[in-house]
Amino acid sequence: MKTRIITVGAVTGVALLIGAMAVAVAQAQRGTTPRAPAASTSSAYNGPRTPDHKPDLNGIWQALGTAHWNLEAHSATEGIPAGFSVVEGGTIPYQPWALAKRNENLQKRLTDDPLRKCYMPGVPRATYLPFPFEITQMPNHVGIAYEFAHATRTIFLTGAAHLEDLDFWMGDARGKWEGDTLVVDTVSLGDKTWFDAAGNFHSDALKVVERFTPIDATHINYAATIDDAKVFTRPWTISMILYRRLEKNLELLDYECAEHVYDKLFKKSGKP
Helix, strand or coil: CCECCCCCCCCCCHHHHHHHHHHHHHHHHHCCCCECCCCCCCCCCCCCECCCCCECCCEEEEECCCCCCCCCCECCECCECCECECECCCCCCECHHHHHHHHHHHHCHHHHCHHHHCCCCCCCHHHHCCCCEEEEECCCEEEEEECECCCEEEEECCCCCCCCCCCCCCCEEEEEEECCEEEEEEECCCCCCECCCCCCECCCCCEEEEEEEEEECCEEEEEEEEECCCCECCCEEEEEEEEECCCCCCCCCEECCCHHHHHHHHHHHCCC
């Protein structure tokens, strides 16, 4: 297996973000909240299917954008590109105490972001890290392997109940098909992960419902609804497009996360 260390900023497409940076800054100066262009909601999927007639999601996928740095709209700062909000409605509906806690996390992000300690990224953050991930689809389960720190998930499609409430970091996932959409219900996520590098956080009451809706053979409309009554005033949803990687002989590479290496890479690149 090939081994390569990848900085978090290196794999994000700079060219794809230039327009977003200009728009986000301009709108921030006008006092408006930039929003990402609406994803296609067409249900007319005509891409490849598996032998059991489900959309074929097998392959390596990746999100492009700035959700890893901040789910909400943000202007560019040193080492961080500007970006649109991926939150429906623009902002995360925190309870007042929780908003204060998020702001505190933001100030301490250089030391307190769990990814800097090489912890598992959690759900949904693993999906929009600037690293690829691979979906392996079977009739009774779907496996997802992430390049970052060898994180994995198994989504069971058998209809079995969730296990007792345990802290699995990547959660206990159960899935089902609703038409051509894979719906994944994940619990037991604990309270140790963040949603992004801006300090957006959750409690141990977090439940996440993800919807993977293929648009065509190379694009998935991804949405995740966050439900945590301890932290937020209501459930809220993020959405973005996932892109199939088409390079010849592509495979996930090893990312052996080590805390001291991770910090060194960030200091060298100037990214917080």
